[in-house]
Amino acid sequence: MYYNFWREGFLVNRNNFNYRWLYSSILVILGISFLFIGSVSAAEKQWTGSFFDQRNLSGNSEQVSMDKINFDWGYNAPSDTMPHYNFSATLKKTIEGEKDYFVQTYADDGIRVKAGNQVLIDRWSGSAGTYNQALLTGLGSGEHVVQTDYYEHTGKAALYAEVVPFGDWYAYYYPNMNLEGTPSNAKVVKAQGDGSLIEDHGNNAPISNVPKDKYSAKYVTAKKITA
Secondary structure, eight states, rough: OOOEEEEEEEEEEETTEEEEEEEEEOOOEEEEEOOOOOOBOOOOOEEEEEEETTTTTTHHHHHHHEEOEEEEEESOOOSSSSSSSSEEEEEEEEESSSSSEEEEEEEEEEEEEEETTTTEEOOOOOSSSEEEEEEEOOOOSSSSEEEEEEEEEOOOOEEEEEETTTEEEEEEEESSSSOOOOSEEEEEEEEOOSOOOOOOTTSOOOSSOOOOOEEEEEEEEEEEEEO
């Protein structure tokens, strides 16, 4: 028998000195000294779909494709053809079957994620930025389509969404030391052969739109453990 569980790790960078700790819902460990060396796991397929100039997934549309759904628009429009407020999007990608995944999202305002007829995340409501997560397991062979629907009402707009294989990590990065506000960027970090999380940014920023000092990061994963 196996259990699925979530784990989150946090890193706070204060100039050249890092405070790092890791916790999970099953086990709490403080003061672990991680060596963060690792590589980004590329998405298996691109996201493709449409943005709409109305918030109900209708109206004039713009076709798009992207490697990652990483958007912090703030008060700006997603493109020159879209409005600042009251827009929406439908984005799809295919993933391989016979694998286990977790879905990780952050959205301001509403979001819905489904795989086939299975609704994984259904938070079709306004928010000032909310994290959601779900498990996608027991997939049959072949390819499966994951669909992310999103809408923005008013105020700031942001959308992060990814389907990540079990054991790999999804990392959010913040331009402050307190994991506060909307993430400035995010990426998938491939786990090492032993399942560990490693990144080494040297004297550089961890990712674009994030400073090289005085930033923080949150790492999320899902794993299978024996009962």
